[in-house]
Amino acid sequence: MATPVKVRLEADKTHYFCTCRKSADGVLCDGSHKGTTYRPQPFTVDTTKEYSLCACKKSENLPFCDGTHRKL
Numbered sequence: 001m002a003t004p005v006k007v008r009l010e011a012d013k014t015h016y017f018c019t020c021r022k023s024a025d026g027v028l029c030d031g032s033h034k035g036t037t038y039r040p041q042p043f044t045v046d047t048t049k050e051y052s053l054c055a056c057k058k059s060e061n062l063p064f065c066d067g068t069h070r071k072l
């Protein structure tokens with residue numbers, strides 16, 4: 001079971017959510033998708049703080065965890 005990863009994100013900056021599952025931390029793009037058809041999903045946050053990002057990729061509120069991993 002892939003559990004959420006806590007990451008401190010800065011407001012007003014574009015972050016890139018990993019959709020390929022190959023990034024080192026499982027949630028933020030590190031370029032590991034190169035050579036695949038996957039592309040990172042850009043997103044921003046309104047407040048600088050720690051967020052729980054979805055590592056199971058099944059959340060209905062991607063890139064944020066909504067607890068779906070507990071049902072898998």
Ligand code: FES
Pocket residue numbers: 017018019020021022023028029030031032033034038039040041
């Ligand atoms: S490393 Fe996974 S989308 Fe970029």
